Amino acid sequence: MKFLNQVICFLVGALFIFSGVVKAIDPVGTAIKLGEYFEVFATDVPSLHDFFHFLSQEQNALVLAVVFVVSEIVLGIALLIGFKRKVTVWLLFLMITFFTFLTFYSAYFNKVTDCGCFGDFLPLKPWESFTKDVVLFVLITILLVQVKKLTNKSNFFTFVVMISTMLLSGFLCFHAIRYEAPIDFRAYAVGENISEQMKAPEPARYLYIMEKDGKKYEMKEYPTDPTYKYDSMILLNEEAIQPKITDYSLWNDEGDFTQESLTEKRIFILIQNVEKANFTTFEKIKKLISEVTAKNANIKVAILTSDTQEAISSFKTSQNFNFPFYYIDATVIKTIARSNPALWILNEGTVIGKYSPNEIPKSKEVLTLFE
Numbered sequence: 411m412k413f414l415n416q417v418i419c420f421l422v423g424a425l426f427i428f429s430g431v432v433k434a435i436d437p438v439g440t441a442i443k444l445g446e447y448f449e450v451f452a453t454d455v456p457s458l459h460d461f462f463h464f465l466s467q468e469q470n471a472l473v474l475a476v477v478f479v480v481s482e483i484v485l486g487i488a489l490l491i492g493f494k495r496k497v498t499v500w501l502l503f504l505m506i507t508f509f510t511f512l513t514f515y516s517a518y519f520n521k522v523t524d525c526g527c528f529g530d531f532l533p534l535k536p537w538e539s540f541t542k543d544v545v546l547f548v549l550i551t552i553l554l555v556q557v558k559k560l561t562n563k564s565n566f567f568t569f570v571v572m573i574s575t576m577l578l579s580g581f582l583c584f585h586a587i588r589y590e591a592p593i594d595f596r597a598y599a600v601g602e603n604i605s606e607q608m609k610a611p612e613p614a615r616y617l618y619i620m621e622k623d624g625k626k627y628e629m630k631e632y633p634t635d636p637t638y639k640y641d642s643m644i645l646l647n648e649e650a651i652q653p654k655i656t657d658y659s660l661w662n663d664e665g666d667f668t669q670e671s672l673t674e675k676r677i678f679i680l681i682q683n684v685e686k687a688n689f690t691t692f693e694k695i696k697k698l699i700s701e702v703t704a705k706n707a708n709i710k711v712a713i714l715t716s717d718t719q720e721a722i723s724s725f726k727t728s729q730n731f732n733f734p735f736y737y738i739d740a741t742v743i744k745t746i747a748r749s750n751p752a753l754w755i756l757n758e759g760t761v762i763g764k765y766s767p768n769e770i771p772k773s774k775e776v777l778t779l780f781e
Contacts, residue, residue: 411733415556418549422502423489425546430482432532433475434582436591439530440750441468441475443522447512450521468686471712476583483506484572492563493572499553499560506546513540530595589766597654598746598754598761605672605759607655618643621651646699660714660736667736672759675709675780677702679733682743682750684721694770695753696729701773709780714754755779 433440448466452459485505488498505656511594516522517536518688534542540672546583553560582648586592594600616627620638647650660667671678677699681687713735715722721734755763755776762779765771 412559415553418553418661419492419495419560422549422553423486423545423588426486426489426502427480428486430479430486430579430741433479433751434483434579435593436530436595436748437475437479437586438472439591440479441472442744444475444478445471446522447516447772448503450515454519460684467701472587476580476587478505479578480499480579483526484576487575488572491568492561493568494564495560495562496557496566499557501551503504506543506550510540510547513543516540516687538675559747587748589763589769590752592745595747598764600761600764603760604658605657608653608654610651612647612650613648617646619643620708627714638757641769657739659740659742660738661736662736663719671712671736672756674758676756677709677776678709678754679711679758680743680747680750680752681713681715681717681722681725683726684715684717685751688767689751689771691767693731695751695767696731698753698770698773698776702776705773705777706780712736714738716743731774760769 445466448471449464452462452466457464464475479691481501482505484499485502488494489502513536517540519537522536529705537659582592598604615630619631619641620629620633622638623640626641659666660671679695679699703709703711711733713722713726713731713733714737715735716738726732726735746752747766749766749768751767752759753765753770755765757780763771763776
C-alpha cells in the first residue's frame with residue numbers, strides 16, 4: 411500500500427503542478443474563465459446574485475485566479491516532497507471537490523464549454539474535464555484515508571522549497587499579468603498566420619449511406635454507379651475540420667474589413683475598454699507609432715476595439731489620433747491580447763509582434779520585425 415500511496419502522490423502532485431504552471435503563464439485567461447463561471451452562478455442562483463456578480467468582476471476574478479494557480483503549484487510540490495502531507499491532502503481534497511462541482515455543473519447544464527483546467531495549452535470538453543476531476547477526486551480520497559501512513563518530511567529544506575515555490579509561481583503570475591504571456595498557446599500568437607488559422611485544417615470526410623435493391627450500403631466514396639440511390643451521409647471528422655479561428659471579424663460603419671486587415675503591414679492598437687485601459691505609458695505608444703510610420707509609410711495603423719463609438723471617438727480626440735478604428739468582438743480582442751491597451755503587429759496576416767503597454771519596443775525593433 412505504501413508503494414501505491416507514493417505512486418498516487420506522484421501522479422496527483424505532478425498533475426496539479428502541470429495544471430498550475432500552464433495557467434500561471436496566463437493568469438488573466440484563468441480569470442476570464444472564472445468570471446464566466448461566476449456570471450453563470452449569478453444568473454442561476456438569484457439569492458447569491460450580488461455575491462457571484464462581485465466575484466465575476468475583472469480584478470476580483472484575477473485575484474482569485476492567482477490564488478488558485480499558486481495554490482495548485484504549491485500544493486503539488488508539497489505533495490511530491492512530503493511537506494505537511496496531512497494539511498496538504500486536506501487542502502487538495504477541498505480544492506478538487508470545488509473543481510469537480512464546477513466541471514459537473516458546466517457539463518450537465520452545458521454552461522461553460524471549456525473549463526480552462528489546462529489553460530489554452532489543452533482545451534477540454536466539459537465531460538472530459540469532469541471525468542478528469544472525478545479520477546483526481548478518487549485518488550485524493552485514497553490519500554485522505556491513508557493520510558496517517560504518508561511520509562511527512564517537514565524540515566528546514568522542504569520549508570525553503572515551499573517558500574521558493576510560492577515566490578516563483580507568484581512572480582510568474584505577476585510577470586504574465588504585467589506583460590503578455592511568456593508562452594502563448596492561443597491561435598493569435600506570434601508566428602501564427604491568421605488567414606491559415608481561419609481555414610479548415612483538413613478536408614471533410616463523409617460516410618455515404620446508399621441504397622440498392624432494398625439494401626443499404628455504407629461507402630466512403632460517393633459511388634459512380636447510378637443504380638445506387640442516395641439515402642444520407644455522416645460527417646466523419648467534424649471536430650478535425652474546425653478552424654482554430656472562427657470568430658475573427660473587423661468592421662465599422664463603412665463595412666467589413668476582415669480580409670483587408672490581413673494584408674500589408676499593420677500595427678493595431680487594441681483597446682478592450684477605454685475606461686478600464688491603462689494609459690500611463692501611452693505616450694510611448696504614440697512615440698513609437700510616430701517614429702515607425704515616419705520611416706516606413708507603408709505601415710498602416712488602426713485601432714481595434716470592443717468599446718462604443720462614443721468612447722473611442724472621445725479617446726481619439728483626447729489623444730489627437732486620426733487613425734481609423736474597427737470594431738471587434740469583445741471575446742476575440744481578449745483572446746488576442748490580455749493587456750488593455752496592447753499592440754498587435756501583423757505582416758500580411760502573420761503575427762510578428764504583441765506587446766503590453768509595459769513593454770513597448772523601440773521603433774528599430776518594430777521595423778526589423780517587418781524586414
